[in-house]
Amino acid sequence: MDAKRMLIFGAVVRAGSLAAAARELGWTQPAVSQHVRALERELRVPLIVRGARGTVPTEAGLIVLAHANAVAARLRAADAEVAAIADSTAGSVRLATFPTAGATLVPAAMEVMVRRAPGLEVRLTDAEPPQALGLLDSGDVDAALVFRYDDEPANSDRLVRTLTDHPLGEDAIRLVLPAEHRLAGRQRVRLTELADERWVGGCVQCREHLMRVCARAGFAPDVRHSTDDYVIVQSLVAQGLAVALLPELALRSVRNRGIAVQDVDGVGIRRISLTHHPDAAGIPALRALVSALTETRTSPVTDLAVG
Structure with a gap:
């Protein structure tokens, strides 16, 4: 498969239509359509269905989408690692986190990062674990801070099985x-x-x-x-x-x-962890975030009396 066409196909699925993907990529719609059709010819199966609600991936399209997202994640990781050679004290990590951790664990970790390496930053998105994992799968974030109840059924999802997990306590x-x-x-x-x-x-x-x-x-x-x-x-x-x-x-x-x-x-309890694609481990800001979260996970947070 042509990697460039895979990335274009991924943009079409995320945008919901050929026209929206063309606007996102800064291309013409016929050019985007041509690449998608060429990818379908390569694979000899239809990848998208065009309907009243926009562009929807077929079963084969979902498989290609998963690999396209993986390619995008690896390209971003490669970009970050190359940048790290030039300057390992600069860069950012995109983090999705559930609200209670976003109000307690994450700000404490970010403060540690600011003191140690001001050029490294966290770009925060608020999302409950299922949505956070979806953002990670689509390449919209580099890492997800999630929780799982100890009596929760094991997640057999393909994505979860391939992720690197850093336990952060109970x-x-x-x-x-x-x-x-x-x-x-x-x-x-x-x-x-x-x-x-x-x-x-x-x-x-x-x-x-x-x-x-x-x-x-x-x-x-x-x-x-x-x-x-x-x-x-x-x-x-x-x-x-x-x-x-x-x-x-x-x-x-x-x-x-x-x-x-x-x-x-x-x-029972719930267990907290930071998870990311293995290829993202080279992002300097992600390494710093893992270290800071591990250090601050038991730090007290000041209670605010309200009501």
């Missing part, structure tokens, strides 16, 4: 109650004692975790509210509208005066 899950709740102040709470409560659900992974732990405790939670904003979660709880499970990082970032935080049996 994040405890805590029960958040209204300050005046009947269970507030207890040394430990059993999940079964909350079977009749109203709940706030978090991000998709967090809601699925809540459903699993409650099912093991023998009940289905009454999820009245759904938000991945942990400030809103705490506000709802503080007003006596619901209870919730929140990770320790969320509580280290912001702590509402109107809540009580309890240990609860049977909810």
